[in-house]
Every structure is written in structure tokens, then in C-alpha cells.
Amino acid sequence: MTEPSLRRVAADGLWLNNQVLVALLGLCPTLAITTSAINGLSMGLATLLVLAGSNTVISLIRHWVRPEIRITVFIIIIAAFVTTVELVVEAWFYELHKVLGIFIPLIVVNCQILGRAEAFASKHSPLRALTDGFFTGLGTTLILTLLGAIRELAGQGTLFAQAQMMFGDFGRHLTLTLGSDFQGALVAVLPPGALFALAALVVLSRYIEAWRKAPAVFVSPSLPSSNRAMS
Amino acid sequence: MTTLHPILMAGLIVGAFTLVSVSVVVVTHQATESRIEDNQRLSLLDKLHALVPANWVDNDLTADIIQVPGPAALGGREMKVYRGRQKGQPVALILAVVAPDGYAGPIQLLVAVKTDGTLAGVRVLSHQETPGLGDRIEEQKSGWVLGLMEKSLDHPAIERWKVKRDGGDFDQFTGATVTPRAVVKAVKNTLLFVKEQQASLFLAPSPPPPQEKHP
Numbered sequence: 059m060t061e062p063s064l065r066r067v068a069a070d071g072l073w074l075n076n077q078v079l080v081a082l083l084g085l086c087p088t089l090a091i092t093t094s095a096i097n098g099l100s101m102g103l104a105t106l107l108v109l110a111g112s113n114t115v116i117s118l119i120r121h122w123v124r125p126e127i128r129i130t131v132f133i134i135i136i137a138a139f140v141t142t143v144e145l146v147v148e149a150w151f152y153e154l155h156k157v158l159g160i161f162i163p164l165i166v167v168n169c170q171i172l173g174r175a176e177a178f179a180s181k182h183s184p185l186r187a188l189t190d191g192f193f194t195g196l197g198t199t200l201i202l203t204l205l206g207a208i209r210e211l212a213g214q215g216t217l218f219a220q221a222q223m224m225f226g227d228f229g230r231h232l233t234l235t236l237g238s239d240f241q242g243a244l245v246a247v248l249p250p251g252a253l254f255a256l257a258a259l260v261v262l263s264r265y266i267e268a269w270r271k272a273p274a275v276f277v278s279p280s281l282p283s284s285n286r287a288m289s
Numbered sequence: 290m291t292t293l294h295p296i297l298m299a300g301l302i303v304g305a306f307t308l309v310s311v312s313v314v315v316v317t318h319q320a321t322e323s324r325i326e327d328n329q330r331l332s333l334l335d336k337l338h339a340l341v342p343a344n345w346v347d348n349d350l351t352a353d354i355i356q357v358p359g360p361a362a363l364g365g366r367e368m369k370v371y372r373g374r375q376k377g378q379p380v381a382l383i384l385a386v387v388a389p390d391g392y393a394g395p396i397q398l399l400v401a402v403k404t405d406g407t408l409a410g411v412r413v414l415s416h417q418e419t420p421g422l423g424d425r426i427e428e429q430k431s432g433w434v435l436g437l438m439e440k441s442l443d444h445p446a447i448e449r450w451k452v453k454r455d456g457g458d459f460d461q462f463t464g465a466t467v468t469p470r471a472v473v474k475a476v477k478n479t480l481l482f483v484k485e486q487q488a489s490l491f492l493a494p495s496p497p498p499p500q501e502k503h504p
Contacts, residue, residue: 152329156332
């Protein structure tokens, strides 16, 4: 199999095949944990660490694992990485661990991780696999943070509240507040808000892609042709 | 390799990877274990000292614990009681009680009672009440729970230990009466329990070892 260029791998992971926006994988943490920007960011980073690690190791061992037991071995490796990340978060970011709770162990069954292991890492060189893991994780982190930021801003009127859980006391300066009289739209923080915000992001990303492919369509006012571009 | 049975071979491969992975996890666990235990203890101690300030007591609140069967009014479950003392003299009890009748399931509370029967404070440890409505029992969301400080069974009188809608003295929330009603009732029952049992709660010896991971 020919190796894709690193640039291509990075672009796929970050945007073209973004695991949240395009593949819509890993929706459990995406919808449940993104009630604030910091939650989304930390969950994204935990996923990134696991993805980069598991992708690299799985690529390194890809010639030794027989096809019939590959899924078993992949899951064992992923579980080891997730447990390690969880212990490290609990030891050094205890407040964060209390917020993320069950969602860190659940990274084991996030389809993104096994999906990248099976579809990419097991077929490509370690460097490509690491790049893919890193940029796929980064793509997920960006979207989870963005989703968290939208929901936090709409729901509570703050941005990066409780950043001290991640950055220590320095984080307190990162918090932005819209003003103390902002009541917030509660629905944004509740589960339906997650679906609305994610849907909005998916639509936006599809628009941007359609525009990148055929900018002219968006300049022309005729509705039918822009409909065609969307489909 | 060709002489080995394929199933045996597959088993050996899985076994080898399992061994390596488990070793990694064990090493990480040992490297982080003491730090995690410290985190858990300090986090619990922070919560306890928010109710019973550190300068009231000279003992380790996380170590002076007993486990007692709770009264039926509080769900009848085993509950933890943390005991604060100054020079061996009782100062306050902190009880980890459950309000069994929250709007969306039980509400875990920490209720601190001074020896004179007044409340040193109440905190909500965990709950599933509606965000934006019932969750105002959390200290970070509103000051409601702080309003219970210094209250006792005589102040207000015991028949006034209800939310205002039920003819009592405590505010309910707009759109959420069940949640504060459950908390007020649980706190009242805790006060009654402490009034009855205070002496024996302070006397009971802490079981060794007192290391407990969760409140």
C-alpha cells in the first residue's frame, strides 16, 4: 500500500475526515461532556493522548498480530493507554477527574480510537499512524472545545469558567464573563442543546466544504444550484 | 512457528500483549497511587473543613469516622459520621446523609451539627436534580443552602421545618419545590437523630484502619 503524504494525513484528521463533524463518531463524550469549553478541551486532549499513543503502538506491532485476533489485541492496548491516562489525570488534575468522571474510562469504547486503529494504524508506518492519531485527536479536541464554548456561552454566559482545574491558578484569569445579569439559555447546557449545537456545527462545516469546492455557486443568487451543491 | 497449533499461537500472542499492557498499567498505578489517595483525602478534608473550620478542631476529621445505621426517616442506610474534637472534647458531628425523596432520586448531603444542636452548615455532595431549577441547592449555584447555618430544632420551631409552601420557614425555588422540601426534611431528620444519639455517636470508637476513600 502506498503511504499517503503527512500533509494529507493531517488534513484528513483535522478537517476533511474530522471524526466528530464528518464521521460523527464518538458522540457519547461529544454530547455528554461538552457543557463547558474546559470540559470539551480536557476530554479532547485525553482522547488525543490515547489516540496518538494507541495508533503508534498498533502500527509498530502491525506485522506481529494475526488478523483473527487483531481486534482483541487493539482493545487491550487501547485499554492500557486509557487506564494510564485516567490514573495520570486523577493524580495531577484531580478536580478535572471529578468532572470528567466516567467519561475517561469510556474512551476505551470510543469508536474513533478503534476506528483509527483498524482503518489506519494497522496498515501504515508508525510515523503516519502517529500523525494520524495526533491530528485526528486535535480535530476532535477543536470541535469538542468549540461545542463546549458555544454551549457555555449560551447557557451560562461565561467562557473557560473553571479553567483553574486545568491550568492551576493562572487559569482564573482565562475566564470570560458576559456580565452578571446574563441569565443564559438553560437549554444549551441540557442534552438537547448538545444536539442543536452539534447540528449547527455540522451544517456550517458542510457549507464551508461546499463553498471550498465551488465558490461560484454561493455567489450566484439562484437557489436551485446552491441546493445541488449542498447535496 | 508452523509447528504450533494456530489457536495456541493466537493465544500466546494475546497473552503476551496482555502481559505487557497490564505491566504498564501496574507501574502507572504504583506511581500514582499515593498521590491519588492524597488527592481524595484532601478533597474530602476540604469539604469537611468548609463546614467545620480547621481552627475549631484539632483532630483529623478524615480519620475520626464511624459508620452507623441511619434512621428509617433517612432511608435507613448505613451512614458515615465524621467527628470533630478539640482537646478530646466533642465539637461537632458531620453526617453523610441521604435525602431519599429528591425530585430525581436520592440527594447526598453533608450535614454538620455542633454539640449545642445548631447547624454548622449543610452541603450537597451529589444529586440528579433538574439543572437550573433544583440544582440551586448547590452552594455554587445559590446561597440557599447557606441559609440553613445556625438553624436548630428550636430555631425555627420544629413544626416550622418545612418550605414556605408547606407552611414552614424555608424558601422553595421558583419551579422546584420538591428538591428543597427533600433537603429540609432530611436536615430536620438528621437534627432529630443527632439529638437522640449525640453522646453515643461521639463515644463509639473509630474502627481501625480509618482509611476510607469516599465520603
